[in-house]
Amino acid sequence: MKHKLLKRTLPCAALALSFSAAHAAGEAKNVIFFLGDGMGPSTITAARIFKVGEDGNLTMDTLERTARIKTFSNDAQTTDSAPSMAAYMTGVKMNNEVISMSANTVATNPGRDANGNLGVNNCAASNGTAAVTILELAKAKGKSVGTVTTTELTHATPASAWAHICNRNAQYAIAAQLVPGGAGFNTALGDGVDVLMGGGRNHFTPFAAGTNPAGRADGRNLLAELAARDYTVAANKAEMHAAAAGKKFIGLYSSRSHLEYELDRTATPPLGEGASQPSLAEMTVKAMDLLAANSNGYFLMVEGGRIDHALHGTNAKRALTDTIAFDDAVKAALDKAKQTDPTLASTLIVVTADHDHTLAINGYGKRGNPILDINRSYRDNQPNRDADGNTYTTLVFGNGPNRPNVRANLESATVLADNYLQETGVRLSSETHGGGDVKLLATGAGAKAFKGTMDNTKVFGLLKTAFGF
Structure with missing residues (x-):
């Protein structure tokens, strides 16, 4: 009898050991990478006090794993957004203004098109080589992939996940890298990025003097090309919410430039196109819904990009409001993930920033x-x-x-x-940006590896390990 019991229990023990080994390796089915652009430690502290007071916590503060990230670029003490985000995505330290290319790539200035718009690609074919991104690796492994941002979709941070170019400002060429089968397509994306959300519709649509003066001089309508590739195309919040799972998706919620600051998006009445724009939390949850249709899992990058813009303008109120909206998106993702994965045993969530700013908190104010x-x-x-x-x-x-x-x-x-x-x-x-270290916070599968002080390039390796690549 004892021998029979032993034989029956061995398979269960072996399964338990196999399960433990998989989680010891930190393998995650899904990875959600949150990037607060310019969200340095002082910005987080100020946003926390602004929302919940000195002794309160933002959602990101509650994530149990923390690290300190060095952000310098290959050629500068203080980094630009392009190489700092690209370091996370590729593990390569590159020059300022370069997007996901080798360290020897020179940031050649882009030119202007026939209509005077900056963004023509002047990168020589011999100027560096593409550095593979974590999004491309995930796609190659059969996972779905997506990027969500409050900036133009072709801006430095979102583009660093899926584009390769010597200068971040060649945005018309960056947009073309997204269209499967089209001229300039980044073939490392396989059949294309599955979910895309942000602003800057002008980089995808043809020039028109009266209605689209910053449109494409080459006459291409990339949104029509994507629709022909079976993408659902959305221009506002209602169309985003109506999108059904099972198809690729692109939502561009501003005709030109970035989405509204959160303070303006929620104003009464909202400014500009803000009334029809989804919040970052809404975009994040919708992206998770669409990506989750793939049983192999997904990689999703979410950027709160307008934090950075408000800081550049020294408008702290908008910077803090956008930081809180970013934190709301983190909370929404945690709540959504835990509906099907209560302990986050198969989901890794990472929250960090690409660089600091020069925001300072003066003493000695009263609590x-x-x-x-x-x-x-x-x-x-x-x-x-x-x-x-x-x-x-x-x-x-x-x-x-x-x-x-x-x-x-x-x-x-x-x-x-x-x-x-x-x-x-x-x-x-x-x-300007600041050169200080930034915070990284993590929870879920593989989160234990994020600790201590590390270079931003090391994060890429930890994301790969979490995925089991």
């Missing part, structure tokens, strides 16, 4: 003082003042356009307004 307000003392709740006796805000920038020759007294009504631009130390036309 509970509104983070966007003038700085008030923890001693007596009275406004803190500079050496000349003037009030100042808690949030400032190291550089940017808003540096007064002589500082004036600041009032709460002024600094709490939507369009207030924080003061800066060095006067520049636009605030």
Whole structure:
């Protein structure tokens, strides 16, 4: 009897050992990679205080695994978005402005087309070689793949997942890399990226002087070409929600440029095309629904891209609001994934940033003082003042356009307004990226490997390992 019992229990034990070994290796069926563009540590802290106070937590704060990421590029202490995102996607350290190419690739400036629009590809065929991306590897393994962004779909961060080019600004050529069978298609994408969402419809549609002045000079309608390849094409939130699973999908929710800032998208009435644009959380959940139709799993990249743009403009209120919208998308993805995978045993979620900014948090404000307000003392709740006796805000920038020759007294009504631009130390036309390390937070299958201080290129290897590639 004992021998019979032993024979019956051995297969179960072997299965348990096999299961444990698979999860020890960190293999994930699905990977969702969240990128808050420009979301440095100070931006996260300020957004947390703005939303839930000093002792509260954003959803991303609750992820149990953390790491510190070095972000320098191949040729600069402070990176541009293109090589920093490409480092995550390819494991290669490349030059500023280069998208997913070898380290020796030179960022050749793009030219202008016949209509005067910047974006013509001037990359020589001999200028570097393509660096394989994690999205391309996932596609080759039979997984579905997607990118979601609040920027133009052809912008540096989303493009780094699926395009290869020597300069991020050649956006008409970047768009062509998405169209299966078309001129310029990136054949490493197989039958094409399965889910695409963002802005910048002009890079996909023909030039028209009155209605599409930043359209394609070559006359191609890439959206029509994608539709002919059985893509569902959507232009607004309603069409996105109506899209059925089982087909590839592209949603471009602005006729030109990026999606609205979250503060403007939800304004009453919304500005521009904001009324018809989905939130980042809505796009993320819809992308997960569409990608999950593949039983082999998926890779999804989600970018909160307008955090960066607001920081460049030294408009902290919009930057913090977009950071919170990004965090809402993280929460929506966690909730959605746990519906079918309660312990995230087969799903890895990573949240990080491509670079820092020069946003700083001034001391010594009172706990509970509104983070966007003038700085008030923890001693007596009275406004803190500079050496000349003037009030100042808690949030400032190291550089940017808003540096007064002589500082004036600041009032709460002024600094709490939507369009207030924080003061800066060095006067520049636009605030720059910062060179500091950024945070990485992770949960789910393979998350234990994300720890300590690491170069951004090392993340690519951990994503591969998580997938079991």
